[in-house]
Amino acid sequence: MSRYDRTVWIRVIGTVMTTIAGFMIRPFLSLFLFDKMNGDLLVTALIIGLQPLTGLIAGLYAGGLADRYGRKPVMIAALVIEGISILGYMWADSVLSFALLTILNGIGGTLFFPAASAQVTDVVPENRRSEVFALLHTALNVGAACGPLIGVAIYKVNPNIAFMICSGAMLLYALLILWQVPETLSLELRQRAQTAKRDPQSKQPRLRFRDHKLLFYMAASSLPVSLLYTQVESVFPQHLKTQFSADYLDVFATLMTINGAMVVLCQILIAKFSERFPMQRVILIAYLLLAGTAIGYGWSNALVLFILAEVLFTLGEMMNGPQIQKAISVMAPPEQIGRYFAVFGANWGICGALGPILGAFAFLHIGGAWWYTIIAGLLVVVAFTQSRNVKQAVSGSSPTTAAHEKKDLPALS
Numbered sequence: 001m002s003r004y005d006r007t008v009w010i011r012v013i014g015t016v017m018t019t020i021a022g023f024m025i026r027p028f029l030s031l032f033l034f035d036k037m038n039g040d041l042l043v044t045a046l047i048i049g050l051q052p053l054t055g056l057i058a059g060l061y062a063g064g065l066a067d068r069y070g071r072k073p074v075m076i077a078a079l080v081i082e083g084i085s086i087l088g089y090m091w092a093d094s095v096l097s098f099a100l101l102t103i104l105n106g107i108g109g110t111l112f113f114p115a116a117s118a119q120v121t122d123v124v125p126e127n128r129r130s131e132v133f134a135l136l137h138t139a140l141n142v143g144a145a146c147g148p149l150i151g152v153a154i155y156k157v158n159p160n161i162a163f164m165i166c167s168g169a170m171l172l173y174a175l176l177i178l179w180q181v182p183e184t185l186s187l188e189l190r191q192r193a194q195t196a197k198r199d200p201q202s203k204q205p206r207l208r209f210r211d212h213k214l215l216f217y218m219a220a221s222s223l224p225v226s227l228l229y230t231q232v233e234s235v236f237p238q239h240l241k242t243q244f245s246a247d248y249l250d251v252f253a254t255l256m257t258i259n260g261a262m263v264v265l266c267q268i269l270i271a272k273f274s275e276r277f278p279m280q281r282v283i284l285i286a287y288l289l290l291a292g293t294a295i296g297y298g299w300s301n302a303l304v305l306f307i308l309a310e311v312l313f314t315l316g317e318m319m320n321g322p323q324i325q326k327a328i329s330v331m332a333p334p335e336q337i338g339r340y341f342a343v344f345g346a347n348w349g350i351c352g353a354l355g356p357i358l359g360a361f362a363f364l365h366i367g368g369a370w371w372y373t374i375i376a377g378l379l380v381v382v383a384f385t386q387s388r389n390v391k392q393a394v395s396g397s398s399p400t401t402a403a404h405e406k407k408d409l410p411a412l413s
Contacts, residue, residue, distance in 0.1 A: 019143025052352020063342025081108030134271030145260025230355030298372030
């Protein structure tokens with residue numbers, strides 16, 4: 001317990017609490033909307049795509065808000081917005097109402113994660129950041145392990161119960177942060193940001209592509225990974241339905257539970273083991289494992305093969321997630337940490353907005369097998385590019401990183 005700051009443990013508790021509730025509805029939200037939209041897959045995909053599309057737009061401001069006003073108020077506001085929007089699904093009864101609530105949910109989700117990731121960078125020394133990101137990923141997957149099976153049972157009885165539980169968890173997490181988590185952004189940086197806002201002469205430079213090329217290259221090279229994730233949450237249940245008919249919901253929940261259980265049991269060990277090797281090599285292997293996952297998803301015709309593909313997916317995400325987040329935290333200038341995570345996180349917004357629509361179109365016209373094969377090809381192509389990007393990021397060879405090289409920050413007591 002003493003190895004990490006109290007702020008980290010509050011994040012862990014809140015993440016476990018909200019993801020158990022969130023994964024009760026997250027895997028089945030597309031199915032819920034599919035039923036409400038009278039079986040129209042494209043309309044369902046469009047509504048699902050509104051959340052990340054809105055998040056992509058909100059993400060242009062999310063990092064700056066966290067760097068200007070602090071991590072704590074932005075995180076609390078984000079959780080309150082998410083909690084209200086999720087509760088609203090209980091009473092939504094039209095395309096417009098579902099669309100508005102999805103937009104609101106996208107704003108909340110996008111505001112939270114840049115501030116939360118920047119908060120970790122504030123309080124955790126560089127040599128422990130991959131451990132902490134791995135710990136938080138483990139907490140996230142406690143929800144992935146427990147939530148789906150609980151969600152199946154609740155979904156079959158009354159989906160509104162799951163929406164109530166999820167909304168309550170979000171609001172309770174907001175209260176926990178308000179009560180127990182101090183502001184981690186230093187007063188000096190907040191004052192500097194406020195001064196820059198009022199005084200055009202001291203305004204901080206924008207994150208222009210020509211000055212921060214490596215950051216944008218890393219975000220672009222993460223697009224195929226995000227694309228794979230969006231298919232798992234949107235098209236994959238429909239793809240499973242073609243293989244398992246009436247039992248596809250149980251198969252889907254089982255695969256997600258295997259993923260979550262493996263992460264809970266192995267993530268910290270994988271993170272520590274990965275530290276023995278160059279980060280760029282770990283990223284390369286992770287991308288190739290995810291490519292194998294896409295092939296497995298597309299062409300498997302038996303449960304055991306889908307389970308094998310899920311194991312590859314889990315290993316790939318355990319290797320990729322903490323390492324890539326650490327790379328971003330290392331290369332980010334202190335006064336732009338929130339914005340760096342926001343820009344990098346835009347890859348999720350882009351794929352989240354376009355992925356379900358592309359996936360639905362591809363699924364209807366070329367089938368799930370060939371669509372997942374295309375994704376696998378994209379992952380192989382960018383695997384070597386992202387490996388080089390990460391090597392450059394951690395070596396401090398980019399102009400931005402070299403100019404803002406920083407020492408480890410001491411953990412807050």
